[in-house]
Amino acid sequence: MDEIKVANIIQQKDLALIGMMAIPDRPGIAAAIFEALGARGIALQFIVQCIDLSNRSHVVLCVASKYLTTALGVLEPVSARIRAKEVIHIPQVGVVITYGPEFRELPGVAGKVGSALAAAGINILAISTSFSTVSCVVAGHRLADAVKALQDAFELS
Secondary structure, three states: OOOOEEOEEEEEEEEEEEEEEEEEOOOOHHHHHHHHHHHOOOOOOEEEEEEOOOOEEEEEEEEEHHHHHHHHHHHHHHHHHHOOOEEEEEEEEEEEEEEOOOHHHOOOHHHHHHHHHHHOOOOOOEEEEOOOEEEEEEEHHHHHHHHHHHHHHOEEO
């Protein structure tokens, strides 16, 4: 594959991952979670939601590590109300973001990100894309390795 140019590789460190898992899917789930955290002044650094084959929703998000305990406390009653089967958390994660303004028209970017991280032995805990980014949550102790792997894989413009 030809070299893919990216504008930047960005990292967000000192984050914690929280997953609200196996929620019966229906309207208002995301709102209940996000509004509860926002009301406590907790900003969300990463969000991804998916629905499995059993029609259960899984919401994974990242908050600053310093807010993990507070966030879990806020989400406890929400979890019961929305009937989440389980709330999981990983206290030390980071997000590595591959940024390029024209990604929506450039095939192969997400595949190259995944390949570069896999070749470095880095597991992706969650992944999300936008028009201009591919964002991957990785273990906090592997964040610097993830940044280097992506810098090596892509041509920075």
